[in-house]
Amino acid sequence: MAEAYILINCELGSEDNVIKELKLISGVAEVKGVFGVYDIIARVSSTNDEELKKAVARIRSHQGIKSSLTMMVIEGQGN
Secondary structure (H helix, E strand, O other): EEEEEEEEEEEOOHHHHHHHHHOOOEEEEEEOOOOOOOOOEEEEOOOOOOHHHHHHHHHHOOOOEEEEEEEEOOOOOOO
């Protein structure tokens, strides 16, 4: 299982729309609006790294997103 968390900054006022559209992307397991430095956090999961990379690329190319930070999960650490 491949998994990543993506911290997202989007255009002012577009947060609700971006969240709705991100939920439609295959591999997006969870999307939440957050307060702080970032506007949205998304959890992406897939059975392999290639599919995960495709989902991350689709998210990063979304028109309403200004910037993002992707953090890949280290499998097995902490178990």
